[in-house]
Amino acid sequence: MNQTAMSALATQVPDFAGLIARLGDAVPKHCILSKIEDTRPYECDGLSLYRTLPPVVILPENEAQIIAVLQACKAFNIPIVARGAGTGLSGGAMPHAQGILLGLAKLNRIQKIDLDTATAVVQPGVRNLAISEAAEPYGLYYAPDPSSQIACSIGGNIAENSGGVHCLKYGLTVHNVLKVRVVTIDGDVIELGSQAPDSPGLELLAAFIGSEGMLGVVTEVTVKLIPKPASARVIMASFASVETAGQAVTNIIATGIIPAGLEMMDKRAVHMVEPFVKAGYDLEAEAILLCESDGTEAEVEDEIQRMLAVFEQAGATRLQVSTSEQERLIFWAGRKNAFPAAGRVSPDYYCMDGTIPRRHLGRVLRAIEEMEDEFNLRCANVFHAGDGNLHPLIMFDSNQPNEVERAEKFGAAILELCVQVGGTVTGEHGVGIEKINQMCVQFTREELDFFCAFKRAFDPYGLLNPDKVIPTLVRCAEYGKMHVHGGAIRFPELPRF
Ligand SMILES: Cc1cc2nc3c(=O)[nH]c(=O)nc-3n(C[C@H](O)[C@H](O)[C@H](O)COP(=O)(O)OP(=O)(O)OC[C@H]3O[C@@H](n4cnc5c(N)ncnc54)[C@H](O)[C@@H]3O)c2cc1C
Incomplete structure (x- = not known):
């Protein structure tokens, strides 16, 4: 993650043949894909604006295979991008051009439902809704309910700290997960959190949840189950x-x-x-x-x-x-x-995800309306109003000249407006690759330095989901906009924080 590690990644020619040879029998051959027709389905997540064909996809079947893969990648200095169900909307699971894509979909077993503690222990590839379905006979369910819950995985939910309609009352993923088991870049297995209400030492579980695949690979999750309301x-x-x-x-x-x-x-x-x-x-x-x-x-x-x-x-x-x-x-x-309804009325749509203080809802929506004319694109708004979490859906047609660029600029302007009124550039979809420039607007240089230091503590080689989430200062300088306290303001009449 430091500048040296990143430039080393950019210049090296990855030795995938060496990597696969080293894996030997540790990972069965049918779990390794490298033909274009096999790897193409993994080239993007739900944010299809950005695509990269992964040179190699590895689909492990158990934790031992994940350990072997991470150790081999470390030895060959090859980046790893973890992927759950690929429903992410910020490009978090978009592959690295010189790395492997590690798909966790085969780790899809619900290992235990414990009625005494009202918890479930599940593998990372288990679908969000499958947990509630398994708990239903006992009158229990898992509360966070992203609209994608029929498909998205609990591993992805942890990486994104996902929310949903019922999170206003019941909390986000971070409030409903007790423990995670993680394989580190060195191939060590660590456990963060505990079944107890508080765990001793630094609260690493909360820091890990929402870390977008940058700190380790989740291999097991203990979630809270709560009684279904009558x-x-x-x-x-x-x-x-x-x-x-x-x-x-x-x-x-x-x-x-x-x-x-x-x-x-x-x-x-x-x-x-x-x-x-x-x-x-x-x-x-x-x-x-x-x-x-x-x-x-x-x-x-x-x-x-x-x-x-x-x-x-x-x-x-x-x-x-x-x-x-x-x-x-x-x-x-x-x-x-x-x-999905947006997909019926427009060839393409771009779903943004920013958060604002609730009291500014009306004015911010008016400002978005003004931007429709500026960018000459239409936008529909659905959102978790109770949390102030906006989901503007920008309609565009990627076959029309400049529409992709205008949609991107429109989205960026909305996010920067969210920061301007005291909100954040993401409510629940994560930063990924999509919002990395707006991180320069949201955070000061000192704050970004702390993010880098934390990432380095887990991944000193910068191999886990590199080039996402945390912008380098060079990138911020190129973007030309820094933290809004000192930056240009689009809507001067709106409150400034
Ligand atoms: C129609 C639709 C509706 C949606 N509605 C919501 C919503 O209401 N609320 C919401 O919060 N989100 C929503 N999303 C976004 C998305 O579903 C969530 O971000 C979800 O948590 C992603 O899970 P996934 O399994 O698809 O993860 P992926 O997209 O595969 O990956 C997401 C991130 O998680 C990392 N990751 C995945 N598995 C692991 C692992 N085992 N260990 C470490 N890192 C891992 C990846 O590297 C990546 O950074 C929606 C998406 C769609 C398409």
Whole structure:
């Protein structure tokens, strides 16, 4: 990760034949792919704007094989990019042109569900939803629920500190994982965290969660399971402007209610998803809020009434409460399927992920609207409103001249606006390759130095997912924008932090 290690990687010719010879019988031949037709499916993750064909893909079947691979890569100075299900949206699992792609999909066993401790021990390739499915017969589930939960892996969730609709109340991945087992670049196995509420020493587990494959390869995860609520209902509230909807979000939180989920869609997003899911969304509304309550029947009834009162007072133009579990799921279906719905109305879309203080929701959405004209591209907005986590979906057509570049610039401008109003360049999708330039805007030189030092402590050779997440100072200088405290401000009337 230091400049010397990175330039050594850039100039060397990787000896993949030597690497494979060294692996010998430690990794079966059928687990190693090098023909283009076999490696092509791994050239990108969910962020298909950026692609690199991996020279070699290795699909280990157990931890011993992962140890052998990491030791061999270290010996041959070959970079390693770990990959779960490849649903990441920031290019985190995009291969390295001179490295191996380490796919963890075959490590997909749920090893234990322990009812005494309400925990599950799973391998990294297990799908997020598969954990809840396995726990369901015992009335338990795993709370973080990314919209991609049908496909994404728990290893990827840990690397990205993934969130989801229900994370406002139940927390992100970092709040729901107790322990991880990790293979280091030296091939050592370490365990971070414990079953106890606190573990002695420095809190390395929290620092590891969200580290995007840069510190080690996760081989086992212990997650918390929680009881499924007896009841859940969702309010669908329409508003005549995004500002009033944004104010309603602030008011809900200000009353002390923590909804199980609190999501917003603007008019364009509603018009995009309604023909796809037919959820009965209000097509007249400028913004729709979905606000869920869960708990016992009595708790839910009481909370729903209090939420309805807040929405009425905030000026909701239409209010509807789900009357059955089926209806609740239909209300959510539009929000959860917003990304695929974007694929129906535009040849390409680019999903951004920034976070802002909730009180700026309305104004920031207006600023994004102004940017639509500047970049001559349309944008639909869906987001985890309760967390202030925006997901602008920029529509473009990669076959049209300059549209990719304009979409990238539009996305970068949104992220930098998030920093300007006191937010962050990522809420849950990670930095990967996509947001690496905006890290220069978010962090000071000193802060980036600490990131580098932490990375180096785990990976002194700079071999684990190199060139991602942490920008070099040279890169920041080339990008020409540094931390916003000293940088140019796009919207001077917005608060500056
Ligand atoms: C339609 C759609 C909806 C989405 N909705 C959400 C959402 O609601 N919330 C959300 O947070 N995200 C969402 N995402 C993004 C994505 O699903 C998450 O980031 C997810 O956690 C990625 O998991 P994955 O298994 O696909 O990881 P990958 O994309 O394969 O990898 C992601 C990162 O994890 C690293 N990694 C993977 N496995 C390991 C391992 N075993 N050890 C070390 N590093 C590893 C990779 O190197 C990479 O940096 C969505 C994506 C899509 C396509």
